[in-house]
Amino acid sequence: MKQFFYPKSVAVVGVSASPTNLARAIVYHLEEFNYTGKVYLVGPRGGSYMGHKIYPTILDIPDPVDLAAVLTPAVTLPEIMESCGQKGIKRVVIESAGFSELGDERKGLEEQVIAAARKHSIRFIGPNCIGVINKETGLAVPFMPFRDNFHLGPLSIISQSGGVGGAMLNTLAGEHLGFNKFASIGNKLDTDENDLLEYLLEDPGTEAIFLYLEGIANGRRLMELAFRSSKPILLHNSNTSEASTHIARSHSGSLSAAEEVVDAACHQCGIQRVRDTCSTIRAIKAHSLPPMRGSRLAVVSRSGGHAVIAADAAAKYGFILQPFPEDFLRMVEKHLRAGVIRLGNPMDLGDLFDFEVFRQIVSDTLARGDIDGMLVVVNYNGIFFEDDSRSLVSSIKETSIQAQKPVALCVVTTEEEWRLNRLNHPNFPMFTEPEEAAQALSISRDFFSRRLTTFAEAETFAVDKKGVETILAAAKDRKARQLTTAEAFQILSHYGIPSADWALAKGATEASSQAASLGFPIAMKVMGEGFVHKSDVGGVLLDLKTDVEIRDAYEHLANLIEKTEPGAGESIVLLQEMVPGGHEVFVGAKQDPVFGPVVLSGLGGVYVEIFGDVAIRVAPVAAAEAHEMFAGIRGGKLLQGVRGQPPADLDTLIQVTQRISQLICDFPQILELDVNPLKVFRAGQGCLAVDCRMIIAEDD
């Protein structure tokens, strides 16, 4: 990927003499950004532009070329890729639109482009993108016009949309925050965000990465990369609503992952999710500060009102306001003018007009071992004390950098003064209000205190995989989409998950004898594909206590089966012991189109239906991760034991979750499974599956 950003020579393909020719902007940018490599222009009508000759074809260029930036009609691309190959160009940025984002009928064209690239070992970015910028070298090939108002900074950007990525560059310029590398990736036909991310994680110039994606190419690879990243990764994943799906498809051809799975995946691998430009800028600012390595905060403000607001914000984001030492407060008090303010943390310095003392307060506080960072509010109105205030801003910045502890500095002033301060301190973040500052500190703290459990840490249990394969093969043979409850219980059993005792029965007499050997009371359930939600159609009869009840129940279910699946022969029902007590938990799993196997769990019944109290993780999950699932849901408190109840057998529940995780990873053809309820008994007494549903793929 490095060759996309550090080419020694660039060919711009699609330039013409017409003033509305868009590829001209690419040539303009290479000049505007002071690109020092060689530039060659290509266009069928020849001529020249900005002092460069326009060659009719790529092959006419006399010298070797490292990178081609192409903006020509979509249909010309297969031929142009072929020419690039012949010329020995190994990196191409295809900016042209008109591919699969317009509809599946353009897939053929895309395949031709890929074929030409493969043939010549070309890697390309795009199509339907605005290309790349390397602020270090001045390589800049977007056709969207920019002035180079940008600072060089430690942030690199990967954006699926050129418009959104370009807008982010402008926003960063307005904030006087810089960037290092920028890539717009469009339809991601060859190079995707993971290819670029992998490179940027190694790139010495990049210290943080922002991703804007309308669809995630390979969720698991993204997670694997993020797991081992020490650089903060921010993800704005749009296209999360039904309304946006249509437009995103026609904009960049992207399909979306389940929203809650994206959240879970980001949480697991330490990616920080942002949802709009404003919060993205906050996160970028957060990571432009020295790291916040704990929650112990000191707040100092020149305005009492802002000190109140800062205290609220500190509480909201979970900071601890450490008290200032008494002798320190006495020292500060000596410098107050009117003595009309009482000191504490937050410290209201509205009455302090000695800026040298203000400086001292900040540097002494940062030096304390029990302080992880500061939130400082400097108010001034640009009429009095403006020089003092500006130089206070400078020295607070330097103190923070020297101490390698963050000072989230709010400069509360006029627009004019704000701009001046921003201009004076590029790449050092300033904040407009305590809320923003406290949030930024929390973003930094959350990143630097993250605890990740990688996929590799997931335990593997000894299971009977062959047994499961046999069941799935049989189901496939009869073209089943849903397994019978008996098959599902058997699969669980092969993976070491016990069920409440059960047996099958054909006919009332067999039902009667099976019931007798299982022992009363008994639950009786219909089986078979016709019954996806057995309870809803009256297909589950509970608490049968006598032989008469068993025989009546059998007749009832047999009628129901005959009505639903007429002519299926004598009906088979499942009998199961009734299990008293225990918490009703569910553990499920499914295949996400983007992230692959995921596990879900929570307390059953109203907790999931009404409160949506569900934990999700991308599988496989290790014990620590499964533990965190139950610790993270609200209903998890019930399992720990409330109101004098004994704690539940969490250890076994966690193991069941891991075994389900192993099962869904081992068998991608299991699309969905749901153990619900799983009865969890008190500590040491284990779990029992009471019902289970599994949906399998039509073909694997």
Add this chain to the structure above:
Amino acid sequence: MKQFFYPKSVAVVGVSASPTNLARAIVYHLEEFNYTGKVYLVGPRGGSYMGHKIYPTILDIPDPVDLAAVLTPAVTLPEIMESCGQKGIKRVVIESAGFSELGDERKGLEEQVIAAARKHSIRFIGPNCIGVINKETGLAVPFMPFRDNFHLGPLSIISQSGGVGGAMLNTLAGEHLGFNKFASIGNKLDTDENDLLEYLLEDPGTEAIFLYLEGIANGRRLMELAFRSSKPILLHNSNTSEASTHIARSHSGSLSAAEEVVDAACHQCGIQRVRDTCSTIRAIKAHSLPPMRGSRLAVVSRSGGHAVIAADAAAKYGFILQPFPEDFLRMVEKHLRAGVIRLGNPMDLGDLFDFEVFRQIVSDTLARGDIDGMLVVVNYNGIFFEDDSRSLVSSIKETSIQAQKPVALCVVTTEEEWRLNRLNHPNFPMFTEPEEAAQALSISRDFFSRRLTTFAEAETFAVDKKGVETILAAAKDRKARQLTTAEAFQILSHYGIPSADWALAKGATEASSQAASLGFPIAMKVMGEGFVHKSDVGGVLLDLKTDVEIRDAYEHLANLIEKTEPGAGESIVLLQEMVPGGHEVFVGAKQDPVFGPVVLSGLGGVYVEIFGDVAIRVAPVAAAEAHEMFAGIRGGKLLQGVRGQPPADLDTLIQVTQRISQLICDFPQILELDVNPLKVFRAGQGCLAVDCRMIIAEDD
């Protein structure tokens, strides 16, 4: 209050020849803001400043004075108020600090100031504030220095903190949004936010009001004013955390209401709560647009990526993306350049370069009867099409104002162009991104679709108030803080709320005979003040089925009582029938220090303990409000009947809630009451209180 804002003459008290004299800034402001009334300066050392003679005392001023702005040491204020009275000045702004915000020992000084004011019928604002500004007339008396970079606009501001209020003025100036009147109210010793709010609601120049408060003076009056306001009221109520309480007290001497009660109160009376400057600005922008009177939205964007983001934002804020008519889409398609984009809502106009057509699309869409407003994204980079884009911005603004429908206009461009557009269109809001624009539209929609139920609409039931008075008087006589369960049940009964049958018993034999007449099974409970949480100490025994169990239970409880309250004589216990079935609900009430009586309700047990699923309202609540309480909590769904369960008797539950509301309003000496559980049976079958707890004030 009008006289504070429209005085014909102002005396500035506390001016001296010293260059560090703060009162000079007041004089400077009257000049800077072009105040046209007469200005008189007062200071004991005389002299002159900015061409004005400094009179040694107020009484030395030769002409009548309407308003005095005072910035002198706190101790001088009683005397200055006396002078003002003698001079016939009826309005005073006291900007001096050093009163009760420093501690209760300054209360005496405050009382002297109040006494002097009362004596001469003076109304005053402050102390510990920065005074008032009337942008209409140029009256501006803050001592905090401002340049008059402000536009005249329809927003007025009441701020408890001068620093926060002043910062808001600067932020508004930066956004090119104006204001009309500004008042900083500090310690609110005489004039409070409600006095000013009442005036501003009538003030023709004010169309929206922003309040920044560190404490609410009189919550019910605030609500009453808001109930009848057709102008949007925004409230930033800070000082909501434990950490801020201390600093707020020393900053403005404020105590705080319970956070969730403030939320409930704002919801009830239509005040829109904001929590930081960023969200305040969004809300102000929202109310600077024509009103959004529904949820039907059209989105048009010059960038596909921003169209995707806008669709996500529209979904997040509950908007419906109305389809564009087919013939309209065909018309637009004719004007596209490359034909590489498919049209829909959101409409991606990245391929449209005819700005006249863009204009037409906006005005045709706003004219449609099935569209309530638009979100429009205009992207440009300030290199090409900058004139076209700027005039597009102008014409979209005009179209929106003409149509009296909102267009939330995102201008996605460089900082330079953004500033230029803001400068060209003061008081018309522009947004930086779709998230911000969609949120603003939702704020407008939520305000204009609010449905309020005023206190006056609350029904009054025929109750036995005298009966309750008798019980409370008896409890007071014995200095009880908590009523016995029996007393609590009796009070409920006087207010028409039935309890499960109960009886008291002294001794095992009486318990036995009472149990027999109530009928088994029986619950038996301890009584008495020593038992606040009866269950937690084993003071409640349930499901007693036989006479032997009753006698054992009595012995057990008698021992418990003897241990807890030794020597109290023979123990009295409460026996109660066990009530099978029904939903366990709680209905509670308490006295909030700021808003007075409030009612709380929700489902009992884990729903409230673990999920915190509670509805709160300031009492009295009308039926519609009580209904909304249960509709608004998640557990409310259970009452409507899920999973084949019949719906609960909501009508009776609502009436019980109203009767509790009436009780807590009638008896301020009941500090807290909690009917928990209240068993709610199926529709038509009523409710029964099963337990009840009431805490009363030490003296009423």
